[in-house]
Amino acid sequence: MENEKKIIGRCPLCGGNVVKTCKGYRCENNTGEEAKCGLFINGVIGNRKMTDEEISTLLEKREIMLDGFATKEWKTFPTVLSLKQDGSLDMNAVVGKCPRCGGDIRIGTKAFNCSNYKDQANPCAFVIWRNIGGHLLTLDEVRQICNDGQTAEAVDMFREDGFKFSKKIGLSPDKLQVVKI
Ligand SMILES: [Zn+2]
Numbered sequence: 001m002e003n004e005k006k007i008i009g010r011c012p013l014c015g016g017n018v019v020k021t022c023k024g025y026r027c028e029n030n031t032g033e034e035a036k037c038g039l040f041i042n043g044v045i046g047n048r049k050m051t052d053e054e055i056s057t058l059l060e061k062r063e064i065m066l067d068g069f070a071t072k073e074w075k076t077f078p079t080v081l082s083l084k085q086d087g088s089l090d091m092n093a094v095v096g097k098c099p100r101c102g103g104d105i106r107i108g109t110k111a112f113n114c115s116n117y118k119d120q121a122n123p124c125a126f127v128i129w130r131n132i133g134g135h136l137l138t139l140d141e142v143r144q145i146c147n148d149g150q151t152a153e154a155v156d157m158f159r160e161d162g163f164k165f166s167k168k169i170g171l172s173p174d175k176l177q178v179v180k181i
């Protein structure tokens with residue numbers, strides 16, 4: 001009956017197969033009392049039902065940026081979910097450091113914002129919109145902008161008249177804004 005299991009990906013802890021179960025996703029080596037591996041990922045995280053594709057990406061890259069998590073009060077929020085070395089999950093809204101002031105850049109529903117935006121003495125208005133020219137920035141691209149000043153590759157974007165163009169996204173020369181370069 002082995003081939004009737006649904007394999008979602010490879011366990012990053014032990015290399016075994018991760019299969020879909022009624023409650024979530026479990027490493028095949030995580031069975032019995034003397035299990036060799038402790039990997040189990042709940043099918044619902046932060047009041048959000050996970051898809052097989054998302055779990056597959058999480059297993060492969062050890063992290064995934066997702067929208068639609070919800071607090072107990074059903075206020076939704078995006079976050080970066082990461083798989084720690086012991087198999088437990090971590091949620092972290094911080095994706096990098098602000099190139100302008102060094103504060104934390106946090107993911108929001110529409111933009112990546114500097115955490116010092118409310119700072120009394122020295123508020124920072126640095127922002128990276130999540131949607132730029134119809135392109136949704138990936139986690140890697142946001143980190144490239146914060147760390148290297150620009151995306152590693154040009155990305156496809158769209159003009160108002162529908163024409164496609166390709167440019168890198170990065171900091172303006174004064175590092176105050178994010179622009180197409
Ligand atoms: Zn495992």
Ligand SMILES: [Zn+2]
Pocket residue numbers: 098099100101102103114115116124125126
């Ligand atoms: Zn800042």
